[in-house]
Amino acid sequence: MNLLTSILRTLVPSLWGSFITWLILLLPALAPLxxxxxxxxxxxxxxxxxxIVGAWYAFWRWLEPRLPDWLIRAVLGSAKAPTYLGKHTAGLVTVIPGNITITNAGEMVPDGDLRARMERVARQTPRA
Structure with missing residues (x-):
């Protein structure tokens, strides 16, 4: 569902911005030029x-908390902003007696494997 939401919230403002650009080019004041x-x-x-697309999106995102859902859907494509889980987010790790660990992704990993994974991630993570 997040993929569809993110696509809609990219496509719909782009269509609006393109439409507004087209309308601007039809202005009679621009005919001599x-x-x-x-x-x-x-x-x-x-x-x-x-x-124009960027301005459209920024303007409606700024107004979004004050608008009804139907209007947000019309101008941004969806009333719900997509949420993303970062690849390197700190998550919950639950240790179950018996040397099994459940990570925040829901996978069950033997404790020794988890430690090796954590060390690998620590080596791969760039330091500031």
Whole structure:
């Protein structure tokens, strides 16, 4: 479900931003500059679109706590923000008598293997 939510919350603001860019290009005030703008379209259009998409997303994320769910769905694609578990998060480790450990991922690991894993991770983790 997080994958679908994250895709929607990327795709929908991108579509809105592209639509707004298209509307801006239709403004009558830009008609006299049309030839110059078309010459720069290959360079400027992707940049302008990216800026508008970013501004759209930032604006609606800022307003999100104050809006009803239906409006958030319309402008951001989903009323629920995706949540991610980090690869290197500190998790709960439960030790069960009998030398078995259950990690936060829910896997059962013999204690000796867990210690070796933790040492490997410690060696691979970059230090600041």
């Amino acid at each position: 049309q030839d110059q703008l078309l010459g720069l379209a290959n360079v400027l259009l992707p940049i302008i679109t990216a800026v």
